[in-house]
Amino acid sequence: MKEYPVIIAGGGPAGAACAKALKEEGIEALVIEKEKLPRHKICSGILFGQTQVLLEKYFGAIPPDEVYCEPNTINAADIQEWNKEKGFFNYVWELPKNGIDFSKEYKNIWRNKFDRWLLEQSGANVRENCLLRNFSTDKGKISVDVFNKEKIQIDKLDMEKAREQILCKYLIGADGGNSQVRKILEPDWIKAGPxxxxxxxxxxxxxxxxxxxxxxxxxxxxxxxxxxxxxxxxxxxxxxxxxxxxxxxxxxxxxxxxxxxxxxxxxxxxxxxxxxxxxxxLAPPNLGKGNILLTGEAAGIIYLNGEGISAAIDSGYRAGKAVARAIKENKDVSLIYAEMTTDVLDHMKVCMKEIHFLTE
Ligand SMILES: Cc1cc2nc3c(=O)[nH]c(=O)nc-3n(C[C@H](O)[C@H](O)[C@H](O)COP(=O)(O)OP(=O)(O)OC[C@H]3O[C@@H](n4cnc5c(N)ncnc54)[C@H](O)[C@@H]3O)c2cc1C
Missing domain, CATH: 3.30.9.10 (D-Amino Acid Oxidase, subunit A, domain 2)
Known part of the structure; x- marks a missing residue:
């Protein structure tokens, strides 16, 4: 049975950023992604100011031209709220973080192209068409139960042939808003919020x-x-x-x-x-348990109104760095990760308070 130090479930921004952080630390990780890439993701596809800062900081670049769609730029001053009395007026989508304000030139992107580019930049070892179904822990190892969707196609629904187990020491749930990793870790998740x-x-x-x-x-x-x-x-x-x-x-x-x-x-x-x-x-965030971490939308980390790419990149990168530190210092990864993400969770609270998404 193949074994990796780290398995990351999900090849979105959180998974890519986590893989990038691990690569920098020389730790081998496997990204398992249930879709064939490039995969589509429901999104408005706006890279806000903070996202661009994080891309420069963690990936050393913002995306190349082919990732953008027309019009390439949306200026924050052109994000407009409308009501009958006032007509259009400026709407603040993104808030400053830790007192730092961000560029008001937002980028308009195709998510499928952006996510593929980001994953490529991470240098990750990726298995597409590979769906995490379940996992179990035993004696410090995590056994991840996956479905190889390509094999299902070839073997005409022979499910058994498509099943596989992969071992790892750390599992990162970066599998988005309907996270299977989180459902297994927190069976009551679906009842925990609207x-x-x-x-x-x-x-x-x-x-x-x-x-x-x-x-x-x-x-x-x-x-x-x-x-x-x-x-x-x-x-x-x-x-x-x-x-x-x-x-x-x-x-x-x-x-x-x-x-x-x-x-x-x-x-x-x-x-x-x-x-x-x-x-x-809209349940409270969950960063995971033991050697299983949750990150990005799987952890419930999103800045309302749906500014989620920056939150995913930032939390994913920190999850990778937390694992690296835990390995090097032989410490509890969940404690390190919680400590490292305090400001991300604090910013989330600020956004929740300041920004509305319900009609009045
Ligand atoms: C309508 C809408 C508009 C939005 N617009 C914006 C915007 O303009 N700007 C912005 O910053 N944010 C926006 N967001 C939020 C943003 O899309 C998310 O917060 C962000 O994609 C979260 O990144 P992630 O990596 O955590 O998860 P995802 O991007 O969802 O990636 C998760 C990955 O995991 C894979 N996966 C899922 N289950 C499994 C499994 N069992 N096994 C293996 N792989 C699995 C998925 O296929 C996917 O590739 C929007 C959200 C919505 C719903």
Whole structure:
């Protein structure tokens, strides 16, 4: 049975940053990613100021041209909230951290291209199509139970042939907002806080009407939806995003939002090209237990309103550094990781307090 010092479940920003930190410390890690890369991820695809700082700091670069979509830049001054009384006015999406303010030139990216680029930069050893199903611990080792999805395709649903066990000393759950690692560690997770559902649609359009190109338009009006709704251009598409608590009919919310944009701003939509959805759990953060760490959205680390890439990169990188220190100093990794992420969790609390996402 193959054994690694560290297995990272999930090849998103948190997993890539964790792998990068481990590589710098000369520790071998395997990233297991359930999808074939590049994989799509529901996202508005904005690199905020802090994200760019962290990319420079941890990866030494911001992404190359091919990762961006048109318009390449969204200026923070062009993130606009709208209401009937005031019309458009500036909306603050990103807050200063530890007194430091960030660039207001945000980048508009394709997530599939960005995530693949980031994973490549990490120098990680990656296994795609490899899904973590379960894990168990015994005598200081973690046995990770995975499915090789490629084998399932070849062997026509012969599940047994696709199952495999990989051993490791440390397991990092960087497997996103529906983390399997967290579900196993914290069976009550799904009951620990409200669940939010998010729905995003990509529309081709003939005319943006009165919506300003290069602006990210945010709406908090009951007439539009229960939660923040937003729209901005990505290449040939307008991406519309609506959210609500579980049980809401988001198809209906999307139709209402689209009609609102047509009626109020004279946007002319043509074809709906793609729809996607996800679930977000608003439970308190969980950094893991023993030699199993959670990071990024799996840990519940996200700065509202959904500024999650920076939080994922920052916490993922620290998880990798925490493992390296624990190995070198023969110390408890979860204590080191908790200590190292204090300011990230503090910033999360500030964001929760300052930024709203429910309609008034
Ligand atoms: C609609 C929407 C818009 C958003 N817009 C922005 C934005 O503009 N800017 C921003 O900064 N943030 C945004 N976010 C938040 C951001 O997308 C996330 O916070 C960020 O992607 C979290 O990164 P992560 O690495 O923790 O998880 P993810 O990016 O979700 O990566 C997790 C990876 O784990 C893999 N995986 C999952 N389960 C398993 C398994 N069992 N085994 C193996 N692999 C597995 C997944 O395939 C995935 O590749 C948005 C979120 C939503 C929902």
């Amino acid at each position: 669940e939010v559902v998010i729905f995003q649609a990509y529309y081709r359009f003939e005319n943006m009407g009165e919506l300003k190109d290069g602006s990210w338009n945010v709406f908090f009006k009951k007439e539009v939806g229960e939660m923040l709704c937003c729209v901005h251009r990505k290449g040939d598409f307008l991406t519309l995003c609506v959210g609500g608590f579980t049980g809401m009919n988001l198809n209906e919310s999307m139709a209402v939002f689209k009609k609102f944009l047509s009626d109020q701003f004279r946007v002319v939509f043509t074809k709906q090209e793609r729809v996607e959805g996800c679930l977000m759990r």
